[in-house]
Amino acid sequence: MRFPHRVMLILALLAAALPVPTAVASAAAPPQAALAQIEERVYVESSVDSNGDGRLDRIAIDIARPSTGGPVPVVFEQSPYRNGLANAANHGVNVSALPQESLFPLVPGASPTAGAGVNVARPVPDLPDWYDDYFVPKGYAVVLGHSLGTGASEGCPTSGDMQETLATTAVVDWLNGRARGFSASGVQVTASWSTGNVGMIGVSYNGTLPNMAAATGVAGLKAIVPISAISSWYDYYRANGLVVAPGGYQGEDADVLARAVVDRTDCTSRINQIETDQDRVTGDWKQFWADRDYVGKANQVTAGVFVIHGQADWNVKGRHYAQWWDALRANNVPRKIWLHNGGHGTTSRSDYRATVERWFEYFLKGVDNGVLTGPRAEVQFKDGTWRQYADWPNPGATEAVFKLDATSATAPGGLTLGTPTGTTAQQFTDNGRSSTATTLVANPDSANGNRLVYRTGNLPAAVTLTGSPRVSLRLAVTNRNDANVTALLVDYGGTGTSTTPVIVTRGWIDPQNRNSRATSEKVVQGTEYTLNFAMEPKDYVFAAGRRIGLVVISTDYDYTLRPPAGAVLRLNPVASTLTIAQTGLATGNDFAVSVSPTAGATNPGGSLSATVATAVTSGSAQSVALSATGLPAGVTASFNPATVTAGGSSALTLSTTGSVAPGTYPITITGTGAGATRTAVYTLTVNGTGGCRASNPADVAIPDAGAAVESTITISGCPGVASASSTAEVHIVHPYRGDLVVSLIAPDGSSYSLSNRSGGSADDIHQTFTVNLSGETANGTWRLRVQDAASADVGRIDTWTLTVGP
Numbered sequence: 001m002r003f004p005h006r007v008m009l010i011l012a013l014l015a016a017a018l019p020v021p022t023a024v025a026s027a028a029a030p031p032q033a034a035l036a037q038i039e040e041r042v043y044v045e046s047s048v049d050s051n052g053d054g055r056l057d058r059i060a061i062d063i064a065r066p067s068t069g070g071p072v073p074v075v076f077e078q079s080p081y082r083n084g085l086a087n088a089a090n091h092g093v094n095v096s097a098l099p100q101e102s103l104f105p106l107v108p109g110a111s112p113t114a115g116a117g118v119n120v121a122r123p124v125p126d127l128p129d130w131y132d133d134y135f136v137p138k139g140y141a142v143v144l145g146h147s148l149g150t151g152a153s154e155g156c157p158t159s160g161d162m163q164e165t166l167a168t169t170a171v172v173d174w175l176n177g178r179a180r181g182f183s184a185s186g187v188q189v190t191a192s193w194s195t196g197n198v199g200m201i202g203v204s205y206n207g208t209l210p211n212m213a214a215a216t217g218v219a220g221l222k223a224i225v226p227i228s229a230i231s232s233w234y235d236y237y238r239a240n241g242l243v244v245a246p247g248g249y250q251g252e253d254a255d256v257l258a259r260a261v262v263d264r265t266d267c268t269s270r271i272n273q274i275e276t277d278q279d280r281v282t283g284d285w286k287q288f289w290a291d292r293d294y295v296g297k298a299n300q301v302t303a304g305v306f307v308i309h310g311q312a313d314w315n316v317k318g319r320h321y322a323q324w325w326d327a328l329r330a331n332n333v334p335r336k337i338w339l340h341n342g343g344h345g346t347t348s349r350s351d352y353r354a355t356v357e358r359w360f361e362y363f364l365k366g367v368d369n370g371v372l373t374g375p376r377a378e379v380q381f382k383d384g385t386w387r388q389y390a391d392w393p394n395p396g397a398t399e400a401v402f403k404l405d406a407t408s409a410t411a412p413g414g415l416t417l418g419t420p421t422g423t424t425a426q427q428f429t430d431n432g433r434s435s436t437a438t439t440l441v442a443n444p445d446s447a448n449g450n451r452l453v454y455r456t457g458n459l460p461a462a463v464t465l466t467g468s469p470r471v472s473l474r475l476a477v478t479n480r481n482d483a484n485v486t487a488l489l490v491d492y493g494g495t496g497t498s499t500t501p502v503i504v505t506r507g508w509i510d511p512q513n514r515n516s517r518a519t520s521e522k523v524v525q526g527t528e529y530t531l532n533f534a535m536e537p538k539d540y541v542f543a544a545g546r547r548i549g550l551v552v553i554s555t556d557y558d559y560t561l562r563p564p565a566g567a568v569l570r571l572n573p574v575a576s577t578l579t580i581a582q583t584g585l586a587t588g589n590d591f592a593v594s595v596s597p598t599a600g601a602t603n604p605g606g607s608l609s610a611t612v613a614t615a616v617t618s619g620s621a622q623s624v625a626l627s628a629t630g631l632p633a634g635v636t637a638s639f640n641p642a643t644v645t646a647g648g649s650s651a652l653t654l655s656t657t658g659s660v661a662p663g664t665y666p667i668t669i670t671g672t673g674a675g676a677t678r679t680a681v682y683t684l685t686v687n688g689t690g691g692c693r694a695s696n697p698a699d700v701a702i703p704d705a706g707a708a709v710e711s712t713i714t715i716s717g718c719p720g721v722a723s724a725s726s727t728a729e730v731h732i733v734h735p736y737r738g739d740l741v742v743s744l745i746a747p748d749g750s751s752y753s754l755s756n757r758s759g760g761s762a763d764d765i766h767q768t769f770t771v772n773l774s775g776e777t778a779n780g781t782w783r784l785r786v787q788d789a790a791s792a793d794v795g796r797i798d799t800w801t802l803t804v805g806p
Contacts, residue, residue, distance in 0.1 A: 037064050037136045041152075042189055045180040046170035048163045050148055050155035051266050057148060057155035058182065059167050064132035065141035065193055073197040073222075073364035074175055075135045076143040078168045078209040080261040082151030088259035090251030091280060094433055094562045099281040100241075100512055101481040104522035131201070134353060140360070141194060145171050147209065149264050156267035159254040159274055160212065160233045160292040168209050169218040172198050176220040197364040200303075201225040201356065203346055204316065211324065217300035223363035225356055227308040227346045228316045231324035233292035234285055234517075236316065240533050241283045241513025241520065242484060244559045247314030247344075254278045254292075283510055285518040298327035304334040304363045304372075306356070308346055311380075311538055315344040318505075318537040322468055325392060334363075334372060337392050339539060341380040350735045350763050374798075375699065379466075379539045385794055388699050393467030393537070397581040398590060398676075404454050404550070404573035410447045413454040415550060415578060417585070425572045428452050430483060430554030432565030437558065441490050441501045441551045452552045452571055454578075458494045462544050463584035465489075468537040469505060470579045473552065474572040476528045477511060483567040485509050486556040489535055489578075490549035491542055501549070507535035508560060528572055542584075550578045589620050591646035593671040593678045597712035597781055601685035601694025604634075605658040606717025610682060612639065612650045612669055621646040624671040628652075631667060634660030635684065646673065654684060662688030664695055692718030692778055692805030700786075700797040702734060708787035710745070711797045715779050715804060722773035722804035728754060729803075732765040732786060734795025741787045744771060744802075747780025757789060764795075778804045 043058040050057055066072060132142040148167040149157040158164045173179035176196040181189050198221050200210035207229030214224050230236050236246055237253050246252060255275035262271065277288040290296075305328055309321040321337070328335045336359070340347040349355075358371040375388035389395065405414035407422030414420075431440070431450040440451045471487045488506045493499025512520040514529045523529070542548055554569055555562055592615045600608040614624050624646050628637035634657040639650045652669070667682045685694040694713045702709055728744050737759035744752040754769045784800050 038067050039064050042181045044170050044174045046167040048166050050163045060146040060152035062144045064136050070193045071195045072139055072141050073195050074141045074143055076198050076200045077202045078145040078147055079206045080147035080150040082146045083263050085260045088256045093250045098482055098563050150261045156270045157258045157262050159258045165212040168213045172218050172220050196220045197222050199223040199360040199364050203227040211294045214301045214303045215294040215297035217302050221303045223304045225306045228344050230316055231295050231320040234289035235319045238283050239508040240517055241510030242508045243280050243283045282520050295323050295327045299331045301333050306359045307337040310342040311339050312343040322537040337377045339379045393581055397466045397583050400580055400582050400585045402578040404576045406573045415454045415456045423574045426452050427570040430567040432555055433562035437556055440553050444492050454550045456548045458545050461584050463542040463582050465540045465580055465582050467581045468534040470534045472577045473531045474528050474576045476570045478526050478568045480567045482512055482523050484554045484560045486553045488551040490551055492547040492549045494545045504540050505535045505538040507533050509533040589622050590676055593680045595669050595680045595682045597714045598698050599683035599696035600714030602717035603687045604660050607655040608716045610652045612652050614646045616646045622673045624673045627670050629668045632665050660686050662686050693803040695801040697799040702788050702795045704794045705791040708785050710783045710785050712781050712783050713802050714781045718778040722776045722778045724772045724774040726771050726773040726804045727768050729768040729801040731798040733798050736793045737762050737765050739788050739790040741789050743785045745783040745785050746776045
């Protein structure tokens with residue numbers, strides 16, 4: 001059943017129509033086989049007393065579970081939004097001076113005062129209501145919890161600290177028999193219907209709670225799917241010492257959020273303490289924020305983590321997924337990440353629910369469904385296409401370090417990978433609350449006294465950005481005790497065009513926190529300081545012919561506090577840089593490695609051949625030594641020649657002995673040059689007794705209404721001709737299979753139709769086709785050819801397997 005957010009108590013009153021718990025939640029009155037699922041309310045006793053009433057807070061949870069069978073694993077969403085939100089006044093953001101200017105007074109000035117508060121309610125997040133409908137019929141229980149001090153739970157909301165975390169993990173403990181639960185009448189109940197294996201999921205705050213719980217290492221929490229989730233509350237409300245806003249909610253802070261979600265009347269003093277402890281004056285990292293940081297606790301995570309986040313999410317900004325992902329990688333946590341091109345919320349991918357189910361099925365039910373064997377990272381770009389990477393940021397990217405080039409004190413400057421022709425200092429005046437960033441980045445080829453702009457020349461080829469750009473700015477504030485500093489990465493049209501600029505990403509810093517986000521230091525007027533900080537991460541394509549721009553402003557109208565205009569900032573281009581991780585720019589001598597075909601099969605004792613090609617991607621050609629790793633026992637690899645000059649090719653031979661174990665093995669081909677190492681993967685299949693068979697798991701993108709694409713398999717060591725009952729097992733991901741023309745191409749070029757625009761509007765092709773290949777020689781290179789013959793959708797060849805033997 002799908003619960004409306006405000007009818008939980010009504011549902012509890014209707015429990016008489018359902019099995020009523022007595023001493024045990026699963027020990028209901030006479031079973032009613034007609035019910036597809038049982039629904040019940042339980043109050044779990046936590047280990048915290050957040051409102052100080054001398055009684056451990058009880059956390060309300062609503063349960064939907066199968067009426068028969070079990071025990072079952074649990075899909076759990078905890079939320080502070082079960083009763084919606086109240087209006088809560090945000091802090092003022094138009095200030096007479098930046099509050100931190102009073103920390104180190106150098107010149108007389110008025111005390112900072114806050115502007116008028118704005119009575120704004122945050123929107124209710126899009127709470128998913130599909131969990132019970134989807135998961136209960138598949139053999140899961142679904143638990144919807146009410147976070148601490150909200151909904152029907154006791155206590156006071158604490159905005160992300162350990163009290164709220166422990167109130168969440170108490171539910172996991174109850175599902176594992178380690179905590180007490182009670183019915184509405186006070187009778188103790190247990191979750192005997194639960195296996196104890198729990199997966200958490202949620203969007204926004206509801207996705208943050210899984211991160212919080214996983215960072216405790218609580219036993220039984222096996223998997224989480226945090227969507228648009230916070231990983232450290234400091235980075236939600238602060239940035240390198242500056243007080244900043246979550247996108248669209250200027251003036252919100254941790255106390256405002258607590259007041260918006262609270263459903264108790266005895267929490268005023270505790271929320272007032274949050275307002276004091278969060279410190280909107282210095283913006284420094286303090287114990288308050290350390291208590292709400294989960295990145296530093298990633299070493300305790302034992303759950304598999306499937307991160308989903310929008311790259312256009314300026315509410316929960318990209319830093320949250322970036323730093324969480326880095327910490328998970330450092331601690332070898334099983335993980336997967338999808339970065340879609342939308343904003344605050346989940347992806348619209350057609351396989352979203354199915355992939356979440358596979359994640360839970362693997363970790364909660366122990367089904368080896370291959371969910372961890374596919375690409376670890378998938379990233380959607382602005383045009384809607386998805387790219388798959390072995391990790392994120394794209395490990396194939398290289399860093400480009402641009403130097404700032406200024407030949408005039410007023411004219412727009414340049415970005416260069418070489419030696420700057422000019423090092424003239426430039427200054428600008430903050431426009432305060434009078435201009436937005438969108439206004440300030442316009443007209444990049446004209447001087448503007450309220451910003452500085454630096455641009456590359458027209459790009460000769462597309463440049464793909466990945467990860468977090470970084471800036472190092474040598475900067476002085478000349479007439480005030482402090483100022484906002486904002487850096488904007490901008491996509492500009494080519495020289496002389498009037499194309500509207502695109503702000504790709506941005507970042508902020510307080511010069512007082514130039515050495516540490518935890519400690520403010522005096523800013524001496526006119527003294528230059530080096531400010532090193534990162535912008536929010538983004539994967540983005542700068543098209544050929546466009547320009548990369550760096551714009552430096554002070555106040556960012558939509559994110560920072562807004563002082564009066566007039567602060568003057570001076571930037572010295574010497575030692576000032578912009579660094580991006582990218583592909584497409586010539587940043588030095590570099591090369592690429594590829595192998596063709598990418599897969600092959602042989603019987604034990606046979607051999608396979610492939611061509612390893614290298615290419616110069618930037619700079620000059622260099623010597624590249626070739627090697628292979630991942631070879632199973634009984635397989636050897638040889639290259640002829642073993643060393644090539646970038647741009648040349650080598651013949652790869654894989655030889656097997658009669659004792660090699662049948663199976664499929666990814667072989668990594670590595671090219672080692674003077675300053676870089678590049679790799680490609682060849683998939684080797686050693687046939688068993690069941691016939692001549694090979695697979696190619698490498699993804700191939702299918703363009704919308706474009707040319708046909710192919711995935712190849714080489715069969716070797718298979719005697720005679722192919723079988724009349726040969727099979728092609730094909731897995732293609734596409735939201736409209738009726739667009740697709742799919743053919744099997746034999747080594748001699750003969751074509752065999754597998755699917756010709758059949759299946760209508762159904763998703764995907766997951767089918768095994770039987771093909772009479774009795775007229776074909778088994779050995780050779782076989783190709784799966786796929787063409788999208790209509791517009792509006794894109795997809796990919798996921799994997800395919802060809803069996804040509806008996």
